[in-house]
Amino acid sequence: MRPRRSVLYLPGANERALEKARTLPADALVLDLEDAVAPDAKATARDRVCEAVASGAYGERETAVRINGLGSAWHDADVRAVAPVGPDAVVVPKVGSAADVHAVDRALTDAGAPARTAVWAMVETPAAVLRAEEIATASERLTVLVLGTNDLAKELRAEFVPGRAPLLPSLSLCLLAARAAGKSIVDGVYNDVRDAEGFEAECVQARQFGFDGKTLVHPNQLDVCNRVFAPSEADVEHARRVIEALERAVADGRGVVTVDGRMVENLHVEQARRVLALHEAVTARESGETGR
Numbered sequence: 001m002r003p004r005r006s007v008l009y010l011p012g013a014n015e016r017a018l019e020k021a022r023t024l025p026a027d028a029l030v031l032d033l034e035d036a037v038a039p040d041a042k043a044t045a046r047d048r049v050c051e052a053v054a055s056g057a058y059g060e061r062e063t064a065v066r067i068n069g070l071g072s073a074w075h076d077a078d079v080r081a082v083a084p085v086g087p088d089a090v091v092v093p094k095v096g097s098a099a100d101v102h103a104v105d106r107a108l109t110d111a112g113a114p115a116r117t118a119v120w121a122m123v124e125t126p127a128a129v130l131r132a133e134e135i136a137t138a139s140e141r142l143t144v145l146v147l148g149t150n151d152l153a154k155e156l157r158a159e160f161v162p163g164r165a166p167l168l169p170s171l172s173l174c175l176l177a178a179r180a181a182g183k184s185i186v187d188g189v190y191n192d193v194r195d196a197e198g199f200e201a202e203c204v205q206a207r208q209f210g211f212d213g214k215t216l217v218h219p220n221q222l223d224v225c226n227r228v229f230a231p232s233e234a235d236v237e238h239a240r241r242v243i244e245a246l247e248r249a250v251a252d253g254r255g256v257v258t259v260d261g262r263m264v265e266n267l268h269v270e271q272a273r274r275v276l277a278l279h280e281a282v283t284a285r286e287s288g289e290t291g292r
């Protein structure tokens with residue numbers, strides 16, 4: 001299991017951010033060539049990002065590059081430059097349909113991307129939300145849906161409010177699509193980098209919905225995000241008790257039991273095993289075993 005609790009964007013033209021990310025406790029990095037890079041800096045950013053990925057400087061952090069969108073002036077050159085470098089993933093902004101995913105998949109293959117380079121599709125337009133299922137199932141290469149809640153709110157003409165009521169139908173549709181297709185899904189960014197309380201509340205909401213993690217814009221969002229999306233000690237202890245209780249029940253010829261007064265069946269054991277697997281993956285990563 002690969003934890004994707006924290007997925008930090010950094011502007012591809014920002015040398016300091018590219019350097020700093022080598023030591024930050026992010027599960028994944030997205031080196032951005034799209035909206036965080038001014039048109040005049042696109043070529044420089046592309047060179048810097050390709051060099052940074054090729055250097056292997058980010059260790060076990062999953063390293064992705066967000067290219068410019070299909071139809072933009074920079075898309076083809078981004079694909080040609082990024083594909084042979086073989087990042088863990090290429091993030092495609094403003095995907096509109098399965099045909100867009102197919103086009104990027106083909107272009108990456110033609111440009112020499114290794115099979116292990118995944119496609120992460122950004123869902124950030126109303127059309128994409130309505131086609132989330134076809135996008136999520138479009139290709140084997142596609143492994144993650146990434147919410148782009150800034151663009152989505154802009155297109156919906158929605159306001160950002162605590163609790164995100166205007167966005168909840170879209171978040172739900174994307175989650176349904178990702179889970180039905182067996183793919184990962186990470187939530188959008190929280191723009192107010194000084195609002196720690198609001199940020200934590202949004203992380204908790206995303207975890208409760210079922211997101212694997214959240215995209216981030218600032219290093220000061222990492223610790224909270226990693227904590228919220230990791231199983232707590234209580235979660236781990238409860239998971240162990242659930243597994244043990246059902247094993248004992250099955251040995252006694254029963255398929256159902258209670259733990260702390262709540263019914264536990266085999267499906268709860270599956271959930272508990274997932275909690276333990278995520279806990280082990282997070283522990284391995286945080287213990288430095290994975291190169292941090």
Ligand SMILES: CC(C)(COP(=O)(O)OP(=O)(O)OC[C@H]1O[C@@H](n2cnc3c(N)ncnc32)[C@H](O)[C@@H]1OP(=O)(O)O)[C@@H](O)C(=O)NCCC(=O)NCCSC(=O)C[C@H](O)C(=O)O
Nearest residue numbers: 009010011016017020032035036148149150151217218219
């Ligand atoms: C948001 C920022 C512009 C804030 O920048 P700044 O005020 O300069 O930050 P600080 O001075 O507090 O920075 C402190 C140190 O941390 C480093 N830093 C800052 N941000 C990052 C980062 N993202 N990755 C790595 N390192 C970072 C600074 O260099 C400072 O280091 P030091 O010199 O050691 O003190 C800025 O945080 C930023 O640019 N964030 C990323 C913005 C971005 O990538 N945006 C595009 C993706 S979001 C998006 O598009 C979402 C989606 O498409 C949608 O539609 O929703």
Ligand SMILES: [Mg+2]
Nearest residue numbers: 124148150151
């Ligand atoms: Mg966007």
